[in-house]
Amino acid sequence: MKDNKGAPLAWDLPDPFTLTIDVGDDDTDRLGHANNVVYVRWLEDISWAHIESEGMTWALHEQTGKAMAITHTGIDYLASANAGDHLVLGTWFTDFDGRIRSARQFQLIRPADGKTLVRAVSTHACVTMASQRPSRVPPEYAEIFHRIRVEGGYTFAGAAG
Numbered sequence: 001m002k003d004n005k006g007a008p009l010a011w012d013l014p015d016p017f018t019l020t021i022d023v024g025d026d027d028t029d030r031l032g033h034a035n036n037v038v039y040v041r042w043l044e045d046i047s048w049a050h051i052e053s054e055g056m057t058w059a060l061h062e063q064t065g066k067a068m069a070i071t072h073t074g075i076d077y078l079a080s081a082n083a084g085d086h087l088v089l090g091t092w093f094t095d096f097d098g099r100i101r102s103a104r105q106f107q108l109i110r111p112a113d114g115k116t117l118v119r120a121v122s123t124h125a126c127v128t129m130a131s132q133r134p135s136r137v138p139p140e141y142a143e144i145f146h147r148i149r150v151e152g153g154y155t156f157a158g159a160a161g
Contacts, residue, residue, distance in 0.1 A: 009088060009109050012119070013153050016090025016107070017050040023085040033080035040073065043106055043120055046091050050104075056144050061129070064138040068102060068124040075120040085110055087117070094153030096145040099136055100126050105153040121154045
């Protein structure tokens with residue numbers, strides 16, 4: 001994908017999983033820009049779309065009785081998105097401790113001017129759905145996590161590069 005000048009979008013990491021977003025009037029708040037709650041919804045939407053595209057479907061969650069619960073979300077709002085903006089949200093799966101924890105990184109770009117509007121990170125812990133208590137990641141999840149993990153992004157030791 002390219003910006004309006006024909007240059008490739010300046011992603012923080014290579015080959016993001018992407019979701020296109022058209023900002024609607026309902027996405028904006030009293031200040032006239034996209035509301036922070038809407039950004040969180042977009043992060044959740046792309047996270048589900050990404051893992052489902054890799055085979056970690058809701059049916060697999062129900063079969064294993066496990067899910068990845070968000071333990072932290074950090075968002076840096078760098079510039080505003082406004083109604084009518086066309087955006088591209090990218091995500092990468094950047095860390096997995098091999099047991100319980102995982103992490104994902106996000107970047108939101110407005111192709112019209114090539115600006116990065118948001119950078120975010122979320123961390124997750126595997127839980128048993130019935131009890132909501134921490135649990136070891138099932139082998140099916142671990143296989144997916146190892147396959148899709150991207151080097152160079154956020155790790156539990158902190159932000160890399």
